[in-house]
Amino acid sequence: MSADTPSDRVDGLLELRNKLRTFAAERDWEKFHSPKNIAIALSVEASELLERFQWLTEAESRSLPSTTLAQVREEMADVLLYLVILADKLDVNLVDATRMKLEVNALKYPVESARGNSKKYTDL
């Protein structure tokens, strides 16, 4: 990352948002991009990502062959694309929202009781 230009480093998500705006505008796709439709598309892409792991063991999923990894990488990109579009439509700052969620999670899953188990917080 050392050679990034400052503007490049400043905000990858903002850059993506701007590119996606142009992309949709050039194709006149905004009419399809209701938040409901984008949420559907995001969920469909998350499932396509999951499909890549479907019949693998957990151990196998930890050491993917390079062709699978390339496919997984592409599906992850699709998820992020739709997440950024949805954030743009709803005027959500993704990084801020996630920072706040992490703080909520820290309260829900205190280190002592959550340590080493995966129970849902309501069962802790």
Added chain:
Amino acid sequence: MSADTPSDRVDGLLELRNKLRTFAAERDWEKFHSPKNIAIALSVEASELLERFQWLTEAESRSLPSTTLAQVREEMADVLLYLVILADKLDVNLVDATRMKLEVNALKYPVESARGNSKKYTDL
């Protein structure tokens, strides 16, 4: 955003990655975090996001009440959390992957033929 410190501005996703590493390590959760399991969790969260829009019309989804928007924001955060964890496990640079995917999409959906329709590229 004008008051962000440079280090804050440089990389929100990197900051999230670091916080998530600490979060999982403190709770000894890495053993649950096989890429397969994270992909499942990501897909489940994307569906919880979709659930918020489930019975809304597209028009309603364009003007969410503030309580729904707050829930949607939180579900979006969950999606990004798992996406960042997965990217960390698989050593994927999310912004680079998405930049590349956008270039692929630009070839798949040329402005002329994609304009105003939502057909899958194989049908164009």
Added chain:
Amino acid sequence: MSADTPSDRVDGLLELRNKLRTFAAERDWEKFHSPKNIAIALSVEASELLERFQWLTEAESRSLPSTTLAQVREEMADVLLYLVILADKLDVNLVDATRMKLEVNALKYPVESARGNSKKYTDL
């Protein structure tokens, strides 16, 4: 259906279950068929079904072209296949389980308060 043999009519789901057992056994696929993996596959197929409706309006989804309907039909079959496999693994009687769930739902959504709105029962 008038020409169905009695045994054919008696239990379509049971017939499917038996065929699916043979199908998996002949291919030595039981080792992949942990309930967890089947639940993943079911979710992936449900998303492929949803994908067919992704960019349609609700009105369009009410009058599908025949080619789309054929694809939708096939995805619905995939969902049922995995649901029947999972029910078999877990010894669940699908029709009984669904009868019971309908009774639960009737209590959760009383006719008077649920009439004409789609609120979750916790919000009624």
Added chain:
Amino acid sequence: MSADTPSDRVDGLLELRNKLRTFAAERDWEKFHSPKNIAIALSVEASELLERFQWLTEAESRSLPSTTLAQVREEMADVLLYLVILADKLDVNLVDATRMKLEVNALKYPVESARGNSKKYTDL
């Protein structure tokens, strides 16, 4: 099953369809039940089912505690409910569709080449 009345045995799915028609009509819910919305709901329920298995190992998923099994059973019922509603809206015979899909799958995954591996048929 020995004490089932013949009409009861003949068609559990048909019985469910009829009950679901009444259920939706009494609550004036047909207006929400576009095939697109039902496909969303089905996908959301399939994810709720998957969520029950999310952090379990495959081995654990093969021997669920009874409380988890009860939850799983209920989520499976929800999936079938929406699948039957969708089939009704689209005039699809679920058992016939699934029989046909099994025949297609038998051609796609010949016993000899599919034996013991989980590759997608395009990779066989």
